[in-house]
Amino acid sequence: MIPAAFDYHRPADLAGAVRLLAEHGDEALVVAGGHSLIPMMKLRMAQPGHLVDLRAIESLRGVRVEGGTVTIGAMTTQAEVIASGPLVDACPILREAALQIADPQIRNLGTVGGNAANGDPGNDLPAVMLALDARYTLEGAGGRREVAAREYYEGAFATAREDGEILTAIRFEAPPAGHGCAYEKQKRKVGDYATAAAAVILARSGGTCTHASIALTNLADRPLLAAEAGAALAGTAAGEAEIAAACAAAQAIAEPVSDGRGSAAFRTRLTGVIVRRAIERALATAA
Amino acid sequence: MTHMHVNLKVNGREVEVRAEPRTLLIHLLREHLDLTGPHIGCDTGHCGACTVDLDGRSVKSCMVFAAQVQGAEVTTIEGIAGDGGAPHPLQEAFREHHGLQCGYCTPGMIVRAWRLLEENPDPDEEAIRYGISGNLCRCTGYQNIVKAIRAAADEMNAARETEQ
Known part of the structure; x- marks a missing residue:
């Protein structure tokens, strides 16, 4: 499969990339790791006249953990996240989720920013970012702005990012020390998107679950924050009744389609199962 | 842009290839450099038959453009032997x-x-x-x-x- 011809650009800095996008308008697309865009180009579902490759822009790489605030450069690869000690210590759910994306070769090129930015409902990191209440930095010719991950996803491949903007960084407050977390993903095989997946981050103090965020992957045309599911646990002892209520609340907002991974009814039912597993494991890991 | 000159190091040897930016690395290796060890399997990034080493990392060479390997170091199966x-x-x-x-x-x-x-x-x-x-x-x-x-x-x- 040969993609349509394009002009290739490798700007050395962000300003150069923004300028190229402004200059070429909707003829131009940004490529990060390429593992979403290049398959689309090979199928000719994407035919950019200009490809703006972000790989040479050093300022988009790397992870910083400073006083509880985590900043991940958009071009940081999924493999780098898995290997980043400070990030894994502060927020282990990111490593756990990244390890379930595709396979080792893909994670060597696939980036955090690409996975979060493009709005593919099958991507794993968006739900984690919803659970973390992360903020995305978008930069374009009009300047820089921040959008909450919870406001970013509008539908399949439809996001709050405007043409000409680049997602440059993701920032969030690390969950408190001793928090519990889990990313449970059911998939048919290595490399597949989730049949259903859930991210759970919670904190406990004494016998009380003081906070819980729950988000879902590939169970609608966008990642879903299961706010009522989280609320069902927060402020309770997170016993059997509350867990069941949280699972029911998550299942109630799932709107999966029937596809090769299963019928809509099966995937809806699976939502409750996977959320339960994630909650139970998160509770077990909480200090 | 029709063609570009891509300079890279393959199996320890500096090479220059004239190719379109859209040429996939697997095609650059097999058709321009006659390195037919890496195979084309699925052409969709799933099967791994085209796996090569790119700057010290395993990648699937059907998912990388020639333009992206400017200045890179690539090792294929042909470069593994002693x-x-x-x-x-x-x-x-x-x-x-x-x-x-x-x-x-x-x-x-x-x-x-x-x-x-x-x-x-x-x-x-x-x-x-x-x-x-x-x-x-x-x-x-x-x-x-x-x-x-x-x-x-x-x-x-x-x-x-x-x-x-």
């Missing part, structure tokens, strides 16, 4: 342990295993299986591939100890 063409311990072990039947996945499998053993010289079975999870084999059922990689690790570790 001096004088002596088989690499991984190649020996795949032969010895029947780690291949039809052989189609083997170049990608060995190049991936080569990097895996660089990253982790003493992987257990789980680490090997996880490490090659991006490489599909439809013949062997993987058992003998895992045995071969483990045997090669032992061989390479023993050789390192002897050197020291």
